[in-house]
Amino acid sequence: MTKNNDIKMMTPTTIVLFIILVAGAVTAVYRMLFGLGAATNLNDLWPWGFWIGVDVLGGVAMAAGGFIIAGAVYILNWKKYKVIVRPAILNAFFGYLLAAVSIFLDIGRSFRIWHPMVMWQVSSIMFIVSIHVVLYTTTLATESSPMIFEKLGMKKALGFVNRIMAPVVLFGVLLSTLHQSSLGAVYLIIPTKLSPLWYSNKLPYMFLVSAVMMGLSMVSFETILSARVFKHKPHMEVLKGLARGTLIVICVYLALKVFDLISGAGISAVFNGSFTSNMWLLEMVAGVILPLVLLSMKSTRNRLNSIFVVNILVILGVLLNRLNVGIFGVAEYASMAGSDYFPSWMELIVTAAMIAFAVLGFKVCAKYLDLYPETQH
Amino acid sequence: MNDQKADTSQEPVSTLDRLREQGVSRRDFLKFCTGVAVALGLPLGMGEAIAEAVANQKRPPVLWLSAQECTGCTESLLRSNHPTFEKLILELISLEYHETLLAGCGKQAEDWRVKSMKENKGRYILVVDGSIPVKDNGIYCKIGGKTAQSLLEEMGAQAAAVIAIGSCASWGGIPSADPNPTGATSAHEVLKMKGITTPVVNIPGCPPNPYNFLSTVLHLLTFRKLPELDEQARPKFAYGRLIHENCERRPHFDSGRFAVQFGDEGHRKGYCLYKLGCKGPETFANCPSILYNDVGAGAWPVGTGHPCFGCTEKGVGFTVPLHYPARPKYITPPTFFTEAYPGKPEVAPGTKALAAGVAGAVIGAAGAAMLTGLGKKDDENKDKEE
Numbered sequence: 001m002t003k004n005n006d007i008k009m010m011t012p013t014t015i016v017l018f019i020i021l022v023a024g025a026v027t028a029v030y031r032m033l034f035g036l037g038a039a040t041n042l043n044d045l046w047p048w049g050f051w052i053g054v055d056v057l058g059g060v061a062m063a064a065g066g067f068i069i070a071g072a073v074y075i076l077n078w079k080k081y082k083v084i085v086r087p088a089i090l091n092a093f094f095g096y097l098l099a100a101v102s103i104f105l106d107i108g109r110s111f112r113i114w115h116p117m118v119m120w121q122v123s124s125i126m127f128i129v130s131i132h133v134v135l136y137t138t139t140l141a142t143e144s145s146p147m148i149f150e151k152l153g154m155k156k157a158l159g160f161v162n163r164i165m166a167p168v169v170l171f172g173v174l175l176s177t178l179h180q181s182s183l184g185a186v187y188l189i190i191p192t193k194l195s196p197l198w199y200s201n202k203l204p205y206m207f208l209v210s211a212v213m214m215g216l217s218m219v220s221f222e223t224i225l226s227a228r229v230f231k232h233k234p235h236m237e238v239l240k241g242l243a244r245g246t247l248i249v250i251c252v253y254l255a256l257k258v259f260d261l262i263s264g265a266g267i268s269a270v271f272n273g274s275f276t277s278n279m280w281l282l283e284m285v286a287g288v289i290l291p292l293v294l295l296s297m298k299s300t301r302n303r304l305n306s307i308f309v310v311n312i313l314v315i316l317g318v319l320l321n322r323l324n325v326g327i328f329g330v331a332e333y334a335s336m337a338g339s340d341y342f343p344s345w346m347e348l349i350v351t352a353a354m355i356a357f358a359v360l361g362f363k364v365c366a367k368y369l370d371l372y373p374e375t376q377h
Numbered sequence: 378m379n380d381q382k383a384d385t386s387q388e389p390v391s392t393l394d395r396l397r398e399q400g401v402s403r404r405d406f407l408k409f410c411t412g413v414a415v416a417l418g419l420p421l422g423m424g425e426a427i428a429e430a431v432a433n434q435k436r437p438p439v440l441w442l443s444a445q446e447c448t449g450c451t452e453s454l455l456r457s458n459h460p461t462f463e464k465l466i467l468e469l470i471s472l473e474y475h476e477t478l479l480a481g482c483g484k485q486a487e488d489w490r491v492k493s494m495k496e497n498k499g500r501y502i503l504v505v506d507g508s509i510p511v512k513d514n515g516i517y518c519k520i521g522g523k524t525a526q527s528l529l530e531e532m533g534a535q536a537a538a539v540i541a542i543g544s545c546a547s548w549g550g551i552p553s554a555d556p557n558p559t560g561a562t563s564a565h566e567v568l569k570m571k572g573i574t575t576p577v578v579n580i581p582g583c584p585p586n587p588y589n590f591l592s593t594v595l596h597l598l599t600f601r602k603l604p605e606l607d608e609q610a611r612p613k614f615a616y617g618r619l620i621h622e623n624c625e626r627r628p629h630f631d632s633g634r635f636a637v638q639f640g641d642e643g644h645r646k647g648y649c650l651y652k653l654g655c656k657g658p659e660t661f662a663n664c665p666s667i668l669y670n671d672v673g674a675g676a677w678p679v680g681t682g683h684p685c686f687g688c689t690e691k692g693v694g695f696t697v698p699l700h701y702p703a704r705p706k707y708i709t710p711p712t713f714f715t716e717a718y719p720g721k722p723e724v725a726p727g728t729k730a731l732a733a734g735v736a737g738a739v740i741g742a743a744g745a746a747m748l749t750g751l752g753k754k755d756d757e758n759k760d761k762e763e
Contacts, residue, residue, distance in 0.1 A: 275729065275732065282739060282740070290743070290747075294751075305751070306750065306751055312743065313747075316739045317739075320736075320739050327728070328728070328732050328735075331725070331728045331729075332724055334725070335725040339725065340728055341725075341727055341728050341731070342731050
């Protein structure tokens, strides 16, 4: 039962992913040896680039599904979602691992990454971010550990973890809400750099709400995808529930965005054809308006393929939002100050390797651990 | 005030001990003193000298006289939030008399003032806030039956130094605005009329930055002399440069980017407020570099989008209409040049390419998903069959 023999490890995709992973690892070593300047195109005006935008902001947002589903199952006792709780948490764990590794590579002096844990600087937003990453990654590991203990047959440890699961999940939910929003709060310190289309005192809330939206879609997306890849039947009721949840959160997010636009930059600011306004429009149309229109039709919410499409749209939209906040929103300022940024091939390969790592890791876990306890009975 | 005085005379403990009792560590104390040294433009090592001076001396007596004023100076001083500031100011100096902060009142308070003046003759610091009415023999402001003018003359003559805090005491301020019905006059002019030669320092501002005042006091304590003053008796460390020289919006001025109306595009983008009547080009003060309330960047009038109205400058604040353009008679370069903006307000090509790539990927992926996924119906049935 604990070994899913239907999953083949030696597929062409797996091999390609593995090659990317190795290339990324070599590049990461190069970065450690020769520094950020040699490996990346970052500079003083572009201190944060692709790694922060995609791996950290994107990875953490993708991981939001973990705390939502864990909270729904272990705290609210919504039994329906029990079937997806393990993959959701595992997915979140990989998201956070990605973020943690990227932060390690992105900070100037990587081997001082432990400093915030020991030397608390409680008035710094970066302290909040770093302590949350550490605590929540640990929490996610604890939440995922029953699978490992089952596999290894450690009954005592399993019993212990299951007993403390509710408080651990509660703690994880608390950390997640704080962490998702604190990533937004990081950008509160650059009012002059970030375009007013994204800069707002509500940025932390927007990060949280969009992460919830993304988390629900991500869990649904990954449920459908793994059902296809690992060839088992997805639970349509679960997917319908997730789609309903996504719809509700999208409405909240849209209201928040529109309110913020009106009270901040003004509606005309998104229709003036500028670089930032086009990026804003693309993000909103692809990630919010289209999914909202599609999901508001009952026929969409009941069809697996349509839900899958909506999931892709939402994920793309929120990822683009993170890139907009992290990179394109500061582009006008940095360009005016005479600087340019396009990620170096090393940055791209490391990011690709991160994603490859998550996919491969997930696959290995699906093969050797009891990731879908309900589907195999 | 009486009790406090009695306490200190009973147990002669050092300032540091007293601070420790109140929860101020040695480290906090040194930090405060170093901060003051920096505000004064002194080398960092002076922080220790200041700390020593403050900790080892008998607290100098300070009498505070309020005339035609709004208490804004006191209020802003009370809100300076360096670590436990209120305690520090009460422990650094011995505040003998201050109408807003007095514990006693009426005759008791006035008696204490007289007693303290007698005891500390020639040693105390007199702080004045508010302008002094001199019209009709100064009857427009009376304290304890005496006019503010006579009080200032009496107290100023016996003081070691006079610090005029706020624009009112420095040059007349808002009460002196046309038509000046009370004949509001600055402290140093009142003293001069009477021929009193006690040195006067002016700390104009409405209200002035509390750290300018604090730094002056500590300079006095540490070096036993007043800081270097300009021709208007203002400390040069605080009023040596135009606001326009240190303003964070100066690059916009130099590039000709102005806000012309409140809420217009330029105003939202943080452009120069010169055309809204900003008096930065003719006003000497350190507001843009020292800021207010210790809350970080932008915490001063221009930083929040309001033009400077020249409160520290005689003949500008409360005199020139608020939105009347400044007359930049002192043409000085900015103290530092911010990042050069060589390019047009256009996004650089590399970033644009990245954005195009990302946008293409998003549109491509979303489009492909919608085209292939939305039309498919068979799949669903197939799922059901399975």
